[in-house]
Amino acid sequence: MGAGHGHKLHFHGHSPVHRAPAHLKVLALLGFMLLVVATPRGWWPAYAGFLLVLVAVIAVSQVPPTYLLKRMVVEVPFVVFAVLMPFIATGPRIEVLGVSVSEHGLAAAGALLAKGTLGVLASLTLAATTEPRHLLVGLERLRVPHLLVQIMGFMIRYLDVVTDEMGRMKVARESRGFQASNVRHWPILARSSGALFIRSYERGERVHLAMLARGYTGTMPDTRSDRP
Amino acid sequence: MSTPVLDVAGLAYAYPDGHQALYGVDLHVHQGERVALLGPNGAGKTTLVLHLNGILVAGAGTVSVSGLPVTKANLAEVRRRVGVVFQDPDDQLFMATVRDDVAFGPANLGLRGAALDRRVLDALDRVGMADFVDRPPHHLSFGQRRRVAVATVLAMEPEILVLDEPSSNLDPASRRELAEILTSLDVTVLMVTHDLPYAFELCPRSVVLSDGVIVADGATYDVLTDDALMSAHRLELPFGFDPRTIRAATAG
Numbered sequence: 001m002g003a004g005h006g007h008k009l010h011f012h013g014h015s016p017v018h019r020a021p022a023h024l025k026v027l028a029l030l031g032f033m034l035l036v037v038a039t040p041r042g043w044w045p046a047y048a049g050f051l052l053v054l055v056a057v058i059a060v061s062q063v064p065p066t067y068l069l070k071r072m073v074v075e076v077p078f079v080v081f082a083v084l085m086p087f088i089a090t091g092p093r094i095e096v097l098g099v100s101v102s103e104h105g106l107a108a109a110g111a112l113l114a115k116g117t118l119g120v121l122a123s124l125t126l127a128a129t130t131e132p133r134h135l136l137v138g139l140e141r142l143r144v145p146h147l148l149v150q151i152m153g154f155m156i157r158y159l160d161v162v163t164d165e166m167g168r169m170k171v172a173r174e175s176r177g178f179q180a181s182n183v184r185h186w187p188i189l190a191r192s193s194g195a196l197f198i199r200s201y202e203r204g205e206r207v208h209l210a211m212l213a214r215g216y217t218g219t220m221p222d223t224r225s226d227r228p
Numbered sequence: 229m230s231t232p233v234l235d236v237a238g239l240a241y242a243y244p245d246g247h248q249a250l251y252g253v254d255l256h257v258h259q260g261e262r263v264a265l266l267g268p269n270g271a272g273k274t275t276l277v278l279h280l281n282g283i284l285v286a287g288a289g290t291v292s293v294s295g296l297p298v299t300k301a302n303l304a305e306v307r308r309r310v311g312v313v314f315q316d317p318d319d320q321l322f323m324a325t326v327r328d329d330v331a332f333g334p335a336n337l338g339l340r341g342a343a344l345d346r347r348v349l350d351a352l353d354r355v356g357m358a359d360f361v362d363r364p365p366h367h368l369s370f371g372q373r374r375r376v377a378v379a380t381v382l383a384m385e386p387e388i389l390v391l392d393e394p395s396s397n398l399d400p401a402s403r404r405e406l407a408e409i410l411t412s413l414d415v416t417v418l419m420v421t422h423d424l425p426y427a428f429e430l431c432p433r434s435v436v437l438s439d440g441v442i443v444a445d446g447a448t449y450d451v452l453t454d455d456a457l458m459s460a461h462r463l464e465l466p467f468g469f470d471p472r473t474i475r476a477a478t479a480g
Contacts, residue, residue, distance in 0.1 A: 214333035221335030
């Protein structure tokens with residue numbers, strides 16, 4: 001049980017990209033994304049340039065491309081949507097490979113696909129080269145509100161705990177002969193996720209008790225070690 | 229005798245839903261003692277523990293820590309004096325690194341910078357976990373997490389350490405290592421446990437809580453060998469464990 005060493009998105013390494021300060025990486029990602037989103041559709045050379053920059057960064061980071069490609073499946077819903085667009089959009093129609101599609105739809109789909117892919121790949125690169133806790137420190141340096149950073153910190157801390165709990169519940173279900181094979185099984189899955197929610201909620205209360213027991217008064221204390 | 233570290237007198241408590249958990253508990257623990265709090269499931273042990281640092285507020289009766297009454301005004305100092313280690317280390321370790329977690333308590337007390345660092349490393353050193361200071365808690369083994377949980381409380385320099393089921397879910401080696409750590413600490417201990425051999429090994433004195441009242445308070449050996457008392461309160465020695473033969477063997 002339990003995750004392996006490190007988070008599932010992080011790829012351990014010592015490249016310059018890994019060592020760069022987290023807040024700079026976050027800013028770079030933000031700038032890159034804004035640039036990509038602001039680029040008008042149809043400027044294909046610009047998109048190619050962005051991709052080239054990204055590929056160069058990935059090459060320097062020494063994260064294997066297959067590692068990133070496997071994690072790009074999160075983009076699939078967008079791809080499906082993009083593929084549908086040329087068929088459902090209105091406006092003048094053109095023939096592509098003997099199929100009549102919307103011209104506007106095709107251009108919009110191409111731009112969506114390009115921007116989406118660049119965005120996902122850039123985010124994955126950040127995640128692969130930055131440990132979650134460094135990311136939190138980076139966000140703090142960027143003056144992201146303290147409360148938000150703390151909430152993210154708790155989320156990172158308990159993600160594995162809750163995932164493990166979910167895994168144990170799945171094993172327990174299947175050990176009693178349950179296989180989610182069709183729609184009729186969904187109510188059982190729904191009840192399981194309800195139970196998981198309540199368990200997590202109760203854990204939250206226990207964590208809060210443990211915090212109170214160590215003198216928590218409502219604001220997170222400054223626990224940074226000896227640095228200016 | 230000097231002021232007891234822990235002085236519980238006539239403590240009664242009913243949960244908001246009307247379920248009464250404690251019916252007048254009297255308990256004194258003096259400095260340097262290691263006391264086991266025994267009792268069947270549902271006896272009110274955890275409820276009692278939550279009163280010791282003021283998480284629950286007594287319905288009747290009083291709790292004092294080294295003479296300081298547990299009241300809302302004294303809460304911060306009471307929580308420094310009483311260190312509670314909860315059963316599930318995943319509840320206790322909620323920060324991103326071991327260092328931050330151990331620093332959480334003393335930082336709440338106002339420590340900063342180098343003094344905070346020293347406190348953290350010292351506490352981790354006492355449980356043999358100083359090498360893990362920069363690791364995230366979820367990468368540690370269960371036994372290591374339990375030890376870090378003890379350190380998070382030690383870092384507050386408590387006068388009494390309250391442990392809820394310290395040996396639960398530990399493998400035998402981790403269980404023994406924790407026992408060695410606990411005996412090496414120069415601190416008063418109140419240990420809630422179902423692990424009677426552990427109580428016998430670590431605590432010279434035992435208190436039995438049953439149905440919300442203290443029904444026995446004495447030397448652990450005497451409590452564990454009082455068969456009538458044990459069976460009346462659903463306490464059972466594990467198979468093969470007999471304090472009489474152990475005492476005979478260690479004496480002989």
